[in-house]
Amino acid sequence: MRRKVIAFVLILIAGVILLTYYTPSPTTEKMMASYAMANAEKDTGAQNIVTVVYLYYRYYDTLFEALTLMVSIVAVIYISYHGGGSSHE
């Protein structure tokens, strides 16, 4: 019972927070897309807008994507150990 109450309260708090900060406006996304298309080449001098987005406007996301890939590889090595083969780890 207590755990259910705690879970309910947590879900309520999460819902309130998400609803306060959620602004359903497709215009912002459209603005960002058109901003990238208009200014990408002027800002960096590269023709491929996708590269400019993931290496300039959204570089932070790219860094954490690389970190995620590395964590998953560590998990693969750790889980597949039991076959033997190498002494390292």
Add this chain to the structure above:
Amino acid sequence: MIQVALVLVILAALAAVQTRYLRHGVIYLGLFSLGIAFVYLLYNAPDVALAEAIIGSTLSTVLFIVALQKYKIFTIYYRVSGEDAGQDAASQSVIKSLEKFCTKQELEAQIIYTTEPIADIVENHQFSIIMNKQNMQYDVFIHENNYKIDALKTYLSQELPSINVKILED
């Protein structure tokens, strides 16, 4: 153009789910990836299409095929009759030879001793091959849909020419 590609994608997805053999499912999945990469290309997303074609169509297909090859279990039913428990030297050497065949083909040999008649085994159990011993004569029964039928025939004709290979039909 795009309608043809989308229909092809749907057909490949359905075939991958509905097929009887896992290997065919993997190939259909590769076809699905290729089709969806083409669709991405038609929607002006060449980056995504490139990534999908490499990852979905090359890497995952080969990894799935390797996984299927590694985890395949080759079930051998050894049919013994009555007091003969299949422990004498001749039977053991035949079994050892079959295990060698399995190792060569990267299969996992699993040997089951049984006294049931062959028709019951065919009816009720998942088997790869059935070995039957009758008056010092060994027969190997293999289903006609088995992938290893040619490899087994070649191997047995080289190693143990006295064994007859008999093919079970559906």
Add this chain to the structure above:
Amino acid sequence: MSDHSQLLSRSIGIIYPIILIFGLYVIFNGHVTPGGGFQGGAIIGAIMIAKYLADPIPFLSLEWTQSVEKATLLILYVLAALFCIVTTLQIVVGHFTIFLILSNTLIGLKVACGMSIIINRFVYYETR
């Protein structure tokens, strides 16, 4: 694949320098043409598969590949911090192309190492 065919190994031996050149092209032209670090790295990782199909002997040591991958991630982070400092203080203005090529190369190296680790680990060591 215990009995690999001579035909397959010969033809893959001819093909795989071409795959390597294509992967490097995709990485280094990531800022001009479609593609980039991730796609090029995955192409280079696919060479491992070709190598496995040609002759299944492990030739990259796991230890070495993993160290390269970790070092690449570290260099990527250092490069990001350096780039932030340089652009906010306006020490160097412009020259984004060098930064883009460098980041793409690092990401490509990292993804190639990661893919080859996964493939090597899965194909050679995973037994049961």
